[in-house]
Amino acid sequence: MKSLVLKNLQKTYFDPYAGSQVTAIRDVSLTVQPGEFVSIVGPSGCGKTTILNMVAGFLPASGGEILVDGQPVHGPGPDRGVVFQSFALFPWKTVLENVAFGPKMRGVGRAEREAIAREFLELAGLSHAADRYPNELSGGMQQRVGVVRALANHPDVLLMDEPFASVDAQTRMTLQEELTRIWQERRTTVIFITHDVAEAVFLANRVVVLSKGHVLTEIEVPLPHPRRWDALMEDEQFKGLSALVLQKVRSA
Template identity: 75%
Template structure:
């Protein structure tokens, strides 16, 4: 695993409707330590997903740079695993073949990639789903497959763009708990984008609040791990920090 560094990151684009250039991200500098879980929150349109897409290599920065370890990001790469909101599974592939797809693209023989895929499916409690197809799974199970597919490639950095936004509240809480458990076992460096303040505080070591494409504030989350909703939600620190982050987001 490696750390992630954003240096003076800018992103502007030309808005055809407005007929002018728009600044989506302005002079964002941020360092995520190796093995750290950082969540980014902020109002709609503040630049959260734009930052993640630049880190993933899907969008070029207008100015500034992104580094994984000490290596500049020039485009998409296996050192960054991405988990999307909409699952993004191949419907014609079984679960085990979905999880092993990135390994296949790297030229890993099928017996080895199946072994690796089964190891990660077991990590997420999905062993019995290996030979099923995505349309045979619930939304929550599909998103767990999406998470382990990203993890199976052993990326240095895991990028998650509101991955639990499309599931119901109870499933979301379960997925959040599973993610913290898996993260504690594997200790990937994580950049997690969300609009849900409670989710950010529950999951992260540190929460970044964005406003108008800039970092408004960084808030450390000193809540002990492991974390479970039935205990964390009653803690004074959780309530205080959630209120503090929410106030910052509303002011943004």
């Protein structure tokens, strides 16, 4: 578990249609504590995915600094795992081989990496699917494979970009509950991007609301764990926090 710190982060780019520089992110500062789960919400175009891509090392920052456990980020690295909205699994590899891929790239021997993969598949309730291929799985199962594939590489920070947006509502709720359970066991530091206010509150210890490339507000979520939808659906504190976050998003 390691901390993630954004210091005065900025991102500008040239818009050929406008013929000028555009500021996508301006002066964002944020500290995510070791083992903390932070959701980032905001209207479309506010910079959520841009921030995640800079933390992942896919985009260079135009200004400011990104630190993982005090070390500056200059590009992609195994200390940061990423789970995308698309399942992004290797279709020619089995589920076991997909999950073992990260450890394999780190030079872990075959027996050890397969043991690691089986451990994480068991954690996600997917042991029975180890020898199947992605196209033989439901969308929800594929996304669970994507989550544990990222975790199997033991990242210090897990970055999740709307990972449940492409599945149906019932599957999404199940995946949210599974994610909170896995997070409770592993306590990986997580940044979770979503448009869904209820999802943000259900998952996180803290919700960060973005507006036009800067942090509008941060809202603590003191709801106890474990979290289950059947318990929280009518919970007054949950409903109040969701309403507060929605109000802030709409004001953004």
